[in-house]
Amino acid sequence: MRNTIKYMATSLMLVTSLVACTNLDETLYDQVASQNYYNTKEDVIRSVLRPFEHGYWSIQSRQVLNEETADQLITPTREDWWDDGGRWARLHRHKWLNTNGEAQSEYNGCYQGIMQANLVIEDLDNLSASQFGFSDSEFNNLKAQNRVLRAWFYLRLLDAFRNVPLAVSFYDTAKNSEGQVSPKTLFAFIENELKTALPMLTKKTSMGGNQNIQGQWTQAGAAALLVRLYLNAKVYIGEDRFTDCANYAQKIIDGEYGSYKIAPRWDAAFDWNNETCDEVIFAFPGSAGYSHWHYKGDLYWWSVPSKASDWLKDSKNKEGSHNIKYSASPSYNPKGEKYTFELGMPIARFKDYPSDVRLKKYTNLGNNKREGLFVYGKIAYTDDNGNTTYLKDHNGRYTLDLRDAVGKFGATDGDKWLANADSRLENGDDNSGWMFVKYPLYSDNETGQLESDYCEIRLPEIIYSLAECKLRLGDATSAARLLNEVRKRNYPPANWNTALYAPEGTAVLDMKEMLNEWGREFFAEGRRRIDLIRFDKFLNAWWDKDADEDNHTLIFPLHRDILGANKHLQQNPGYDK
16 A cells, blocks of 8 residues: 555544534534644644545535536436436536535535634644644644645635635634625635645655655645636636736746646556656545545446446445446437537547547556546456356346447447437436546456545646636647647657647647537546636537526525525525525
């Protein structure tokens, strides 16, 4: 097991059972932590890391909100599975209700993390570095990390709800707003927190990955959150901050906040040893024996066929069976006719450059290596008797033959289509939509199984953000060169002439293609919704979704339980009060 995982996990062992807590006023913190908890240096470290584990857990609700409501990922009904009272269809079609459980989970999860961070920040303000054997810089770094983590939570709340309360104290609630603050107030708070914390944080000064600082906010991590904040400032507060976004992005790229570089393989930032990948700016450490929240149902465990363990040979771990929750939105109707939607159709967008190595069928190559991103067609494997066989649907009635379309295909061979073009979320089956493996699903006999850290921020996000800023200013050439720095690894050099953007290749970069490229590079990484909003496309039509009637769905409603718990809160515009 990697040293970085040992360090983080050991520090968190005391509190892992509290990951899914829902009560912000737990007596654990109120009566124990502040009075007699801090006795050793290790106690301080454990306290500092506690909100990080909660933050890691909380990524599950964000994934649902930002991908199911966007144009690339879908959850179709699979005959007798995955209807769930129309829950996933409502998210896809922007018809969600005030009882939207995913939005409530995001709201509650973020505030739980914020209050945990507030507790640590205030406790450490009342302690001294010397009494625990820290240097002043080490102690300030610990305090700054929780300020950055708190800003990360608030950035998610700003993104999802815009109008939320501002809580800055665990002990003195009079310092917290009674009701919501304005988006500008929250934006300014996030900006100030990140700028204040940044110089107190550690800087990655050598190559070889984050290693033992994996899971800690560094200078580059804080600066990257500023890049996110400024890139979407026009969405959040109606102000253009692209110049500020480009400024911080350029500083990160130039190494002012640490040493990073693009990995030679697209999957290196997601692989089992990604603490050695210099592309990773911030990641939550994961390990088979400890936390690994991205290998859960709402993320990447349920993006392959339900019987995938027969194929992947990963049935002995504790995650239970795979499931068929996520598929790529279709490029074809059930008759085999290609759609003409501007949005969605992610597989078609990958195939715009057919030599893309990510289009290879996902395969475990052995010895902790993989290739390919997508799962499609028939899936062969060797059974316990040594015979070659094929995966079947979840009821075991027919051989799977996954295709880039949604319909009730059943046992129909993949080279044949249906007579009816009707295609909706409600009439899918196990063959509907290509599936995918973002983080590797290694077998039981491979040491890398479930060992990938969850990569929250990687260098390509910074490069793409800078490229978009330059493109918006009319400098398509500089934007293209930046994107090509990343894109080269996805295509054989023999195909660079057609795969790279001009002037280094013949591909044309414009704003439409910029959005397409965001979708390719960050496919299924939990950010598609905000990219669509920033490009003014979120309200448009795509497969099985009409254009929104108005813009109130750009933000989510506050759940009725949240409103009921605080009389000072107001429902977001456009939703039932």
